[in-house]
Amino acid sequence: MVYIFQQALNALQLGSIYALIALGYTMVYGILTMIxxxxxxxxxxxxxxxxxxxxxxxxxxxxxxxxxxxxxxxLGVIIERLAYKPLRNAPRVxxxxxxxxxxxxxxxxxxxxxxxxxxxxxxxxNTTWTLGTLSISSLQILVIVLSLVLMLLLDFIVQRTKAGxxxxxxSWDKTIVPLMGVPVNKIISLTFAIGTxxxxxxxxxxxxxxxxxxxxxxxMVGWKAFISAVIGGIGNIRGAMIGGFILGAVEIMVxxxxxxxxxxxxxxxxxxxxxxxxxxxxLGKPQPQKV
Amino acid sequence: xxxxxxxxxxxxxxxxxxxxxxxxxxxxxxxxxxxCAAASTFEFxxxxxxxxxxxxxxxxxxxxxxxxxxxxxxxxxxxxxxxxAVGAYVASLLTVHVFPEAAANILFPLAILAxxxxxxxIGFLVAIPSFKTRGDYLAIxxxxxxxxxxxxxxxxDAVGGPRGLLGMEKLTTLPWVFFxxxxxxxxxxxxxxxxxGRGVLSIREDEIASDLMSVDTRQVKxxxxxxxxxxxxxxxxxxxxxxxFINPRMxxxxxxxxxxxMVYLGGIASISGSIIxxxxxxxxxxxxxxxxxxxxxxxxxxxxxxxxxxxxGIMGLKEARLFMPLxxxxxxxxxxQKKKEANDAST
Numbered sequence: 064m065v066y067i068f069q070q071a072l073n074a075l076q077l078g079s080i081y082a083l084i085a086l087g088y089t090m091v092y093g094i095l096t097m098i099x100x101x102x103x104x105x106x107x108x109x110x111x112x113x114x115x116x117x118x119x120x121x122x123x124x125x126x127x128x129x130x131x132x133x134x135x136x137x138l139g140v141i142i143e144r145l146a147y148k149p150l151r152n153a154p155r156v157x158x159x160x161x162x163x164x165x166x167x168x169x170x171x172x173x174x175x176x177x178x179x180x181x182x183x184x185x186x187x188x189n190t191t192w193t194l195g196t197l198s199i200s201s202l203q204i205l206v207i208v209l210s211l212v213l214m215l216l217l218d219f220i221v222q223r224t225k226a227g228x229x230x231x232x233x234s235w236d237k238t239i240v241p242l243m244g245v246p247v248n249k250i251i252s253l254t255f256a257i258g259t260x261x262x263x264x265x266x267x268x269x270x271x272x273x274x275x276x277x278x279x280x281x282x283m284v285g286w287k288a289f290i291s292a293v294i295g296g297i298g299n300i301r302g303a304m305i306g307g308f309i310l311g312a313v314e315i316m317v318x319x320x321x322x323x324x325x326x327x328x329x330x331x332x333x334x335x336x337x338x339x340x341x342x343x344x345x346l347g348k349p350q351p352q353k354v
Numbered sequence: 355x356x357x358x359x360x361x362x363x364x365x366x367x368x369x370x371x372x373x374x375x376x377x378x379x380x381x382x383x384x385x386x387x388x389x390c391a392a393a394s395t396f397e398f399x400x401x402x403x404x405x406x407x408x409x410x411x412x413x414x415x416x417x418x419x420x421x422x423x424x425x426x427x428x429x430x431x432x433x434x435x436x437x438x439a440v441g442a443y444v445a446s447l448l449t450v451h452v453f454p455e456a457a458a459n460i461l462f463p464l465a466i467l468a469x470x471x472x473x474x475x476i477g478f479l480v481a482i483p484s485f486k487t488r489g490d491y492l493a494i495x496x497x498x499x500x501x502x503x504x505x506x507x508x509x510x511d512a513v514g515g516p517r518g519l520l521g522m523e524k525l526t527t528l529p530w531v532f533f534x535x536x537x538x539x540x541x542x543x544x545x546x547x548x549x550x551g552r553g554v555l556s557i558r559e560d561e562i563a564s565d566l567m568s569v570d571t572r573q574v575k576x577x578x579x580x581x582x583x584x585x586x587x588x589x590x591x592x593x594x595x596x597x598x599f600i601n602p603r604m605x606x607x608x609x610x611x612x613x614x615x616m617v618y619l620g621g622i623a624s625i626s627g628s629i630i631x632x633x634x635x636x637x638x639x640x641x642x643x644x645x646x647x648x649x650x651x652x653x654x655x656x657x658x659x660x661x662x663x664x665x666x667g668i669m670g671l672k673e674a675r676l677f678m679p680l681x682x683x684x685x686x687x688x689x690x691q692k693k694k695e696a697n698d699a700s701t
Contacts (some may be wrong), residue, residue, distance in 0.1 A: 098493075113507045146658050150665065152659075155617075156424075160614065160615075160618050161657075161658050163611055164654040166649075167611060168607075168651060168654040168658065171650035171654065172651050175651055289494075290494075293494055324505075324509050325656035327501055328502060331498040332502060334498050335498045335502070338487055338495055340484065342491050
């Protein structure tokens with residue numbers, strides 16, 4: 064029983080990180096119908112920003128979080144402006160290839176600057192409470208609570224504010240909405256900023272929870288987050304959150320009961336089965352093709 | 355400069371008469387094979403150059419075969435490295451554990467062929483979900499297959515698990531690479547310009563319309579995936595026996611991205627484009643080797659710039675006269691002329 068509760072905590076921790084990254088994928092997809100394959104690498108950049116700030120500026124937890132989120136958001140907006148905007152009317156495949164290219168660029172650029180894995184110094188005192196055989200670390204609680212707060216904040220922005228309304232409108236219809244006076248470019252930039260900022264925060268939390276960071280860490284985590292977004296129904300924000308927690312739970316369960324090398328195998332098989340049975344995800348709506 | 359352009363046109367015309375000649379391809383093939391055989395026996399090309407040429411050939415096979423799915427059929431497959439992995443492992447297991455060592459040299463083509471067939475089987479499995487899912491979702495299906503292949507290979511201890519597989523002899527020689535490259539280009543080129551190839555193109559343009567025009571879209575998809583993965587498997591077998599060492603991590607998403615870059619650099623739906631893309635990419639990576647890690651920064655940057663300023667790649671949707679049947683060439687010429695006339699008339 065205790066063991067299951069322990070694993071559930073681990074699943075929540077991993078799932079909340081996946082969910083935070085998946086949100087970036089799904090927001091960008093919803094508004095541009097484009098898969099931003101560089102998103103996983105922006106997550107990695109977030110972890111590296113956190114490392115740089117913690118090592119050279121010696122700031123405490125909250126300023127580090129805010130600064131690295133801001134930095135990643137800024138980078139995301141710049142990437143959108145320079146690389147994706149010229150391709151907005153090009154065939155969709157070119158945009159995807161560009162995104163792959165940007166991702167590779169970020170990975171290799173970071174690799175060129177920091178060829179060795181780095182270690183993020185602990186920003187917080189990590190206390191571990193033990194209840195019988197169950198051990199809960201404050202870091203774990205922090206990751207889960209912080210991600211939930213960020214997700215609720217995002218949900219509030221998207222559902223209750225004017226900018227959020229504009230985002231939903233653009234993902235609904237791209238031709239009419241600009242005619243209604245919605246500044247499309249600004250809203251797209253804002254979407255990128257929020258999405259990549261969340262990814263950056265996830266990078267920092269991942270870096271604190273699993274302290275060794277390297278330039279290629281974004282690939283696998285990024286793809287897993289992408290799977291979460293697809294499981295929930297890509298383009299659907301609440302779906303991405305649910306998908307993240309589902310994938311986190313599945314992975315932790317597999318690692319708990321099987322050799323942990325089967326994690327990827329099970330995760331991807333799950334994705335495959337889901338895509339064949341329900342290709343539009345859990346919360347997504349099937350889109351009939353018009354002829 | 356009118357003089358230069360007329361000289362260029364004359365040269366182009368001569369090139370066309372040369373390549374249009376019915377003996378061009380047989381002579382080219384024999385000459386190429388002889389050159390490769392001579393290069394590898396007398397070693398007038400040093401081993402490093404030979405290795406680069408071998409990689410160029412393998413990359414051409416990979417690019418041309420991926421272009422069948424991504425360029426001609428218009429799907430977005432990102433799992434080509436997975437097929438390559440299957441081919442590499444099947445072929446290596448055969449040469450290392452099954453075939454007698456004395457006969458390894460003679461049985462090598464069989465091993466490569468078996469690798470291709472193994473990969474083709476996986477390709478067949480991937481084709482089944484492609485009936486219903488399309489676009490981004492199919493991309494994810496192919497990616498998932500690639501990851502599953504890698505993950506399975508990492509978990510089978512008999513093939514070395516994450517440590518990889520050793521013990522292959524260096525059986526991939528320049529003449530063999532030339533042979534398989536020529537074969538793959540020949541098969542895919544003929545496939546594309548056959549009746550079946552029209553079906554592939556029609557799926558790219560509009561799947562529902564082509565279904566209504568009685569194209570058997572399922573059959574076309576299966577054949578396209580099977581042929582494409584077959585040649586990816588062959589490339590994998592050659593790759594394994596050129597490097598003499600494989601491990602599952604070599605065939606991950608980064609390798610797939612490499613192949614994608616070559617396809618889109620050369621241009622979609624173009625055999626000549628694929629060849630150009632593979633040659634340029636492989637050689638450029640070698641030339642930039644002194645830059646060390648920074649070349650890996652430069653390459654994606656180049657790709658992004660290419661996509662922004664020339665999204666179709668070098669030869670996108672165009673084909674060199676060399677790879678076109680005469681009738682297609684004439685039709686296209688006529689079509690261009692008519693378009694030009696219409697343009698002139700409107701202005």
